[in-house]
Amino acid sequence: MNQPSRDGLVLGTTLLVIHSFASFLVFLYCHINTESQAVFAYFLFFVVDAPTVPLAFEIEGKIGLLSGLTDRWTSLWYHGHQGVNLRAFILTAVFGGLHWFTIGNVMSYAFWWIHQRFQRRPAS
Numbered sequence: 001m002n003q004p005s006r007d008g009l010v011l012g013t014t015l016l017v018i019h020s021f022a023s024f025l026v027f028l029y030c031h032i033n034t035e036s037q038a039v040f041a042y043f044l045f046f047v048v049d050a051p052t053v054p055l056a057f058e059i060e061g062k063i064g065l066l067s068g069l070t071d072r073w074t075s076l077w078y079h080g081h082q083g084v085n086l087r088a089f090i091l092t093a094v095f096g097g098l099h100w101f102t103i104g105n106v107m108s109y110a111f112w113w114i115h116q117r118f119q120r121r122p123a124s
Contacts, residue, residue, distance in 0.1 A: 004112040012104030016097040019049075023096060027089040031082060039084055045092045052099035056091045066090060 023045065030038040045053050060066055070090070071083040 004109055007112065008105040008108035011108045012101040015100035015104040019100045020093050020097050023089060023093040026092075027085060030085040030088075039088055042088045042092060045096055049092065049096040049099050052095045053092055056095040057088075060087070060091060 026041050026045075029041055046057075066087045067083070070086045
């Protein structure tokens with residue numbers, strides 16, 4: 001594996017892990033908080049992860065694939081009060097994480113290209 005690919009994977013994975021951890025912290029905040037409007041904390045991800053996460057939420061709203069799965073899971077374990085929180089966590093962690101992984105890869109390749117383009121050459 002060449003240097004730009006390895007650097008891209010490292011930076012992309014680092015950003016993915018940081019984003020997933022932030023999403024997990026918001027999930028815990030919403031899970032522990034007793035107010036029903038705590039899930040509005042996920043709206044920050046709509047800005048930070050635009051256009052990926054808003055598009056994922058829009059598609060999920062039309063298809064509804066996760067709603068059946070998360071509502072079933074939460075009805076078995078938590079008596080149905082965390083389905084929206086779990087759905088928002090899955091969408092922000094997966095699609096937002098992929099968003100930042102891609103940004104990390106593109107940034108790494110861009111910096112490598114700039115470094116190669118403007119590298120000092122010996123005077124002839």
